[in-house]
Amino acid sequence: MLHKVLIDAVSSQATRLLMSEKGLPAPDVEKHLKSLLQSALAKLDVVSRDEFETQQVVLQRTRERLEALEKRVTEMEQRAQPPSA
The missing domain is CATH 4.10.860 (DNA Excision Repair, Uvrb; Chain A)
Structure with missing residues (x-):
């Protein structure tokens, strides 16, 4: 408004x-x-275009790190589960 x-x-x-x-x-x-x-x-x-683009790069890197960590957690959870009989 x-x-x-x-x-x-x-x-x-x-x-x-x-x-x-x-x-x-x-x-x-x-x-x-x-x-x-x-x-x-x-x-x-x-915000300025430069600041916007800088934050876009930071966000992309953060997203990539989050996805990598999620993958690691999933792998660790799978290894920690006992084999089903």
């Missing part, structure tokens, strides 16, 4: 900026929009 409110606020501010009677030159509009978007994105709970 917060994301929708934030997007609506950014959208309305951008519309006001673009429709202002001042007729800001393109570089000024771009500068204001960039500042507006950076401010809006700073309020969101997001």
